[in-house]
Amino acid sequence: MTEEREAADSGDEGGLGEREQALLTVERRSWPGPGAKERAVRETLGLSPTRYYQLLNALLDDPRALAHDPVTVNRLRRVREEKRKRR
Numbered sequence: 749m750t751e752e753r754e755a756a757d758s759g760d761e762g763g764l765g766e767r768e769q770a771l772l773t774v775e776r777r778s779w780p781g782p783g784a785k786e787r788a789v790r791e792t793l794g795l796s797p798t799r800y801y802q803l804l805n806a807l808l809d810d811p812r813a814l815a816h817d818p819v820t821v822n823r824l825r826r827v828r829e830e831k832r833k834r835r
Contacts, residue, residue: 762812763812763816764810764812764813764816767793767803768803768807768810768812768813768816769816770792770793771793771800771803771804771807772807772813772816772817772820772821774788774789774792774793774800775804775820775824776817776820804824805828807821808821808824808825808828
């Protein structure tokens with residue numbers, strides 16, 4: 749992988765990388781039924797659902813993600829907090 753590609757994927761240039769942007773794009777969509785989102789994650793991102801949610805959870809704490817897509821990030825943070833409260 750070239751240095752430029754690595755920088756773009758990891759967001760080293762100050763913004764989100766391509767993968768991080770793709771994670772948020774998946775979360776912005778509305779999904780038709782059970783399993784559709786997980787299937788799309790595998791097919792478009794090449795990630796297992798478990799790894800996808802691990803990366804997404806870490807991304808929610810990244811200030812660059814909030815700057816990139818505040819509506820989606822804040823919605824997901826609220827959902828995460830509600831789940832934590834129920835435990």
